[in-house]
Amino acid sequence: MSRGEAGPRSSLPGFGLTMGLTLTWLSVIILIPLAGLFLKSFELSFDQFWSILTSRRTLNALKISFGLAFAAAIVNLVMGTIIVWALVRYRFPGRRIFDAIVDVPFALPTAVAGVALTSLFAEKGWLGAPLAELGIKVAFTPLGIFVAMIFIGIPFVVRTVQPVLIDLDAEIEEAAASLGANRWNTVSRVILPSLVPALLTGFALAFARAVGEYGSVIFIAGNLPNVSEIAPLLIVIRLSEFRYADATAIAVVMLVASFLIIFAVNRLQRWAQTRTPAY
Amino acid sequence: MNQPQVSMSTAREDLRTEPKIIRVVIIAIAVTFLTVFVVLPLVVVFTQAFSKGIGAFFAALSEPEALSAIKLTLMVAAISVGLNLAFGVIAAWAIAKFDFRGKTFLISLIDLPFSVSPVISGLVFVLLFGAQGFLGPWLQANDVHILFAVPGIALATIFVTFPFVARALIPLMQEQGTQEEEAAISLGASGLQTFFRVTLPNIKWGVLYGVLLCNARAMGEFGAVSVVSGHIRGETNTMPLLVEILYNEYQFVAAFAIASLLAMLALITLVAKTILERHLDEGQLPGD
């Protein structure tokens, strides 16, 4: 990243022009529209803003979105690590296919995913029916939101950790083993720590994505206020109730949260110097 | 991704792996998880799409509304991929080839649309261009249609797919450093010549990779587009929106037919992506 040869006084031309164009386009597409959102929220006094955010319904929606996204990201962290391990370290039939389909949740349109997951987990669905017999209801409960969030988060942990695990120096492991460490110690004390930055990045990306997710969640969530109503849906509901102020207040909070997460991820990346996946 | 090149003696390999029972358990967990969460939803889409036979599938796709949705989706994707491609390359040049303060901040801003809720991405354009929005009165006075028309849908899509090309290129161009370009410049090449003859050949697979991801997302975007579309039948419905509409009209076969088309597109994207990754991993040798 900060290699010696590149610098502001680099002999390459075009810094001013490309930076200018970058900032212009960034402003037109991202900054001005987002500034509009902030401007709109400034029409509220701080007290109004605060009372919108602390109303029971808003708080619950935020709790549901952030809480379930966090839980889903944890599941993705654990399962993602296991999947990466299997894909990178072991050979089994269909490995390449499984490797490729990890990205399906990223490439599949969210509405399609939502409809498909609902069909699958509804009480009449292939998985919903056996689960219902066990007394577990997934579709139209917070569990359904959780499932959809896990679905969309899978690729992030896998794709951030995978290149790091592939590049991991074999000699360190061998050294640890030859010094008498058992396999568990080698994995937990040597390998996992070197994966930590990538794991955290993957976790944060999966979390950020799940917090804001809309398309795949609304079909499978029950959308009951205070129970299974996610924050993005509450924004949509407030809009159709002609309550712009409420919608923008919730949006601003979510926007700031997303920026902080992404900023943290980029700091993490810079610190760990790993290659980020493109998404 | 490629496998690590493990062609060592069995003794060394033993040091780097786990007992067989653990291997089997880990593979079983990974495969089960991916099957339940990824394979089955895909299977559902295709089963439903073909549940009334292949005839019904094609009949659904040749409905005028389906055709206009496909056309609109392709057009919006072309616009947003084209513009984001140009922007991505330019931004990657500025960010990867030079050092300046606030780089992480700038990259974070470019990344932002990735983590912003799609609903918010749509909302910001409503606030800006809506009749009650900041620019709304002026737009109406001049009879310019942005919201609930193609430009609004394109803008929302550009917003959502903003980071992809730039994000695919920045790490790649950083890895490649600036030496080759500096050499070209010192030999008297102009900036543009240097870019087209030295940099671009080095990053072309990365460019294609970014375009691919950008395109997949552009065609599949639902939340943001749903807010700005207006849902005018045969006019402003993209394919993902049409899936929802058909689904709400109890035309499940038709809904899943469109959905399966999108799923197919996703799968093709993945195959192309896997092939590209092989190229990317082989390193970017200069020249063609």
Next chain:
Amino acid sequence: MKSAARLLAFGGLVAAFGIAGIVTVRAADQTLLNVSYDPTRELYSQFNDAFARHWKDTTGNTLTIEQSHGGSGKQAQSVIDGLGADVVTLALEGDIDAIAERSGLLNADWRAELPNNSTPYTSTIVFLVRKGNPKAIADWGDLIKDGVEVITPNPKTSGGARWNYLGAWAWANTAYGGDEAKNAEFIKALYTNVPVLDTGARGSTVTFVERGVGDVLLAWENEAFLAQREFGKDKFEIVAPPMSILAEPPVSVVDKVADKKGTRAAAEAYLKYWYTREGQEIAARNSYRPRDPEIAKEYEKSFAKVELFTIDDIFGGWTKAQREHFAEGGIFDQIYKN
């Protein structure tokens, strides 16, 4: 290397074509945009065909009618935000009022423009239950029984859901002799039995019919008939409660949009066509109750005998009902507050 340059050039070209596509002028033929609510899709697809033919016969001009459907509140919001509707045909007076009030696109007295307060067809709220009516649901009072799961959409986003709510309230009001606290308790008990709150009437029907959730769906009468037609009489039964609310979905020309586009004549003729014999028959065939007494008589058998209350009878008009029940902090909000 050349291929890479070509790739970039191609990208630019594609973008340029895309933009050119936007700039090209829309079709020259006259086009009406009807922004409507969720369950009227089938109704308007028939009505539009009939009217386009009628318009061609009487004026010789070709008219294309475009449709947009969604939750009534969301649709009204889109019109306020600039969706260029020539006519709106929504689920509730309140949504058209909101357009008048917030955008000034039409006059506050839009109701007076057409007969019957601009409501050319009506409907009511009935119950759709599973075959054999296993939970023995016959009246509104049965909805709050333990173990009965009721499917109804969110009154904040769905017009149909507000009629459901008002129907329930109206029943309680009669049953409890006008004790408002008891009415509110009944409503609260009712919504406690709701496991899924979809954003639109259509979402609720899919949840009930296709996903198999719930014991009873509160639905527009026309929607219940449609669900039965689509999914089979062997699976679902319609239960008409002895009394229910008369739902009156209103229609209006959006004056400023129609004037700007020069479509006023067509838009007015379009809505007036509802009050012709043809229009009323299309309504009746799609299980909307016609206003015309003669046609209502003809189709009498296709509708259940239900004692119908109007919103004016029980709630003193729409504006008052909106303010007391659905506005911020209103009775509905109270249910989900505690």
